[in-house]
Amino acid sequence: MTQSNSKQDLLTYTVRLGDDAIILGHRLSEWVSYGPFLEEDIALGNVSLDFIGHAQMYYTYAATLSNEVGDKKAEDDFAYLRDEREFQNHIIHELPRGDFAYSVVKQLLIDLYNKHYIEELKSSNDETLSAIAAKAAKEVTYHCRRSKEWTLRLGDGTEESHLKMQRALDDLWGYTHEIFEQDELELRLVAQGIAVDSASLKDKWFDDVKAIIEQATLKLPTSEWAVRGGRAGYHTENLGHLLTEMQFVHRSFPGAKW
Amino acid sequence: MTQSNSKQDLLTYTVRLGDDAIILGHRLSEWVSYGPFLEEDIALGNVSLDFIGHAQMYYTYAATLSNEVGDKKAEDDFAYLRDEREFQNHIIHELPRGDFAYSVVKQLLIDLYNKHYIEELKSSNDETLSAIAAKAAKEVTYHCRRSKEWTLRLGDGTEESHLKMQRALDDLWGYTHEIFEQDELELRLVAQGIAVDSASLKDKWFDDVKAIIEQATLKLPTSEWAVRGGRAGYHTENLGHLLTEMQFVHRSFPGAKW
Numbered sequence: 001m002t003q004s005n006s007k008q009d010l011l012t013y014t015v016r017l018g019d020d021a022i023i024l025g026h027r028l029s030e031w032v033s034y035g036p037f038l039e040e041d042i043a044l045g046n047v048s049l050d051f052i053g054h055a056q057m058y059y060t061y062a063a064t065l066s067n068e069v070g071d072k073k074a075e076d077d078f079a080y081l082r083d084e085r086e087f088q089n090h091i092i093h094e095l096p097r098g099d100f101a102y103s104v105v106k107q108l109l110i111d112l113y114n115k116h117y118i119e120e121l122k123s124s125n126d127e128t129l130s131a132i133a134a135k136a137a138k139e140v141t142y143h144c145r146r147s148k149e150w151t152l153r154l155g156d157g158t159e160e161s162h163l164k165m166q167r168a169l170d171d172l173w174g175y176t177h178e179i180f181e182q183d184e185l186e187l188r189l190v191a192q193g194i195a196v197d198s199a200s201l202k203d204k205w206f207d208d209v210k211a212i213i214e215q216a217t218l219k220l221p222t223s224e225w226a227v228r229g230g231r232a233g234y235h236t237e238n239l240g241h242l243l244t245e246m247q248f249v250h251r252s253f254p255g256a257k258w
Numbered sequence: 259m260t261q262s263n264s265k266q267d268l269l270t271y272t273v274r275l276g277d278d279a280i281i282l283g284h285r286l287s288e289w290v291s292y293g294p295f296l297e298e299d300i301a302l303g304n305v306s307l308d309f310i311g312h313a314q315m316y317y318t319y320a321a322t323l324s325n326e327v328g329d330k331k332a333e334d335d336f337a338y339l340r341d342e343r344e345f346q347n348h349i350i351h352e353l354p355r356g357d358f359a360y361s362v363v364k365q366l367l368i369d370l371y372n373k374h375y376i377e378e379l380k381s382s383n384d385e386t387l388s389a390i391a392a393k394a395a396k397e398v399t400y401h402c403r404r405s406k407e408w409t410l411r412l413g414d415g416t417e418e419s420h421l422k423m424q425r426a427l428d429d430l431w432g433y434t435h436e437i438f439e440q441d442e443l444e445l446r447l448v449a450q451g452i453a454v455d456s457a458s459l460k461d462k463w464f465d466d467v468k469a470i471i472e473q474a475t476l477k478l479p480t481s482e483w484a485v486r487g488g489r490a491g492y493h494t495e496n497l498g499h500l501l502t503e504m505q506f507v508h509r510s511f512p513g514a515k516w
Binding site for chain 1: 506
């Protein structure tokens with residue numbers, strides 16, 4: 001492989017990590033001042049901003065890389081000027097906010113994934129990705145603690161909260177398979193010690209999820225259905241609606257000098 | 259005046275300060291992931307959370323006071339279980355988000371007000387209010403710096419941004435008079451050295467605003483109209499819509515054990 005193809009791979013990979021973060025950050029921002037109580041409002045807002053901050057780091061790096069491959073883009077171009085098919089986030093990140101239990105379970109599944117993912121990314125041969133991961137790691141630890149606490153509180157809470165949590169878990173399970181799969185591009189980067197070998201994280205993630213789910217008196221889903229396609233740009237209708245909102249202000253003032 | 263009447267005054271005053279903060283914090287949260295670019299998204303989100311954090315401090319204190327006057331309420335009751343007529347925020351805080359220029363001018367006017375207000379509140383004879391003000395002061399300084407920078411950038415920017423800023427300033431000016439007026443309740447607390455004498459801040463605030471507005475090549479409005487009534491519970495239709503959204507989740511699960 002040539003140097004420039006390899007650089008293009010790295011650019012795509014970096015943008016993907018940014019896409020996961022910004023789409024989830026946007027979703028979480030929908031909770032700001034709609035949380036069940038004030039303290040949680042603020043906490044959810046901060047978590048949302050953590051993810052948008054991670055996206056900013058990835059997109060800033062992607063902007064540098066885009067310059068090196070001769071297709072210069074700015075950080076904001078990635079967030080605001082791409083269409084649905086160009087976003088390569090895993091689908092779980094774009095799913096609607098749902099009720100509070102749904103958001104809690106979604107975060108649990110994602111946060112535990114990020115815990116292992118970010119830990120591995122810290123050892124990436126790419127120094128910038130490694131540095132981003134090091135910065136993000138502390139926040140991810142906090143996210144995991146929050147998600148675990150909420151899962152225990154609601155799963156082992158009232159009959160109603162338990163039912164809502166179980167339903168959310170059953171609904172979300174089919175979206176967790178995709179996050180451990182890799183296409184050829186990511187496999188090439190894994191071989192170079194740059195990308196995380198996410199398939200290798202699945203057992204550890206599963207053990208973590210299982211332990212918390214059982215402690216929360218919930219049952220692991222057994223259904224076999226799985227949704228795929230996010231990394232190839234295939235999305236649910238949710239992403240289109242989200243982008244319409246997220247990109248509206250920026251696109252309304254194309255090239256505006258703020 | 260009896261001790262308990264005085265305590266009731268303090269409770270009402272504290273709730274009012276909380277109302278100003280939470281309503282503005284909610285409005286600002288509408289910008290999260292809708293900002294014109296990523297960095298500003300995150301900044302606006304943080305400012306929003308600052309205000310919601312201030313509201314939380316005021317409401318927590320109000321909850322303590324409510325217990326002392328024999329009408330026990332929890333922090334969240336103030337935010338989520340009161341109707342429009344019970345909110346006593348100044349009307350400027352409930353005005354719609356508007357375009358970005360509108361939000362910038364609104365923040366400039368409010369942040370400069372808060373700068374002087376919080377500085378005075380630090381000297382309150384009430385130790386808790388004084389402590390809250392001391393905590394909030396640093397954030398308010400940061401808010402002022404941001405608002406000034408944006409006002410200069412957009413006011414003295416393109417022809418379009420200049421026009422939008424001037425229009426926003428003209429539209430908002432009539433809502434600034436109310437924030438320097440005080441009813442009998444606040445005057446009683448001023449006499450006790452507890453509440454801020456906001457009327458005394460108007461000249462300093464005006465000088466600050468004038469200096470920045472002129473540096474931004476904008477003109478001070480000369481119109482005489484003024485909107486009043488927030489502290490008495492009279493609001494624009496905007497507040498009702500905002501509360502419907504803000505209180506929906508909490509009210510959907512009345513008394514839920516989360």
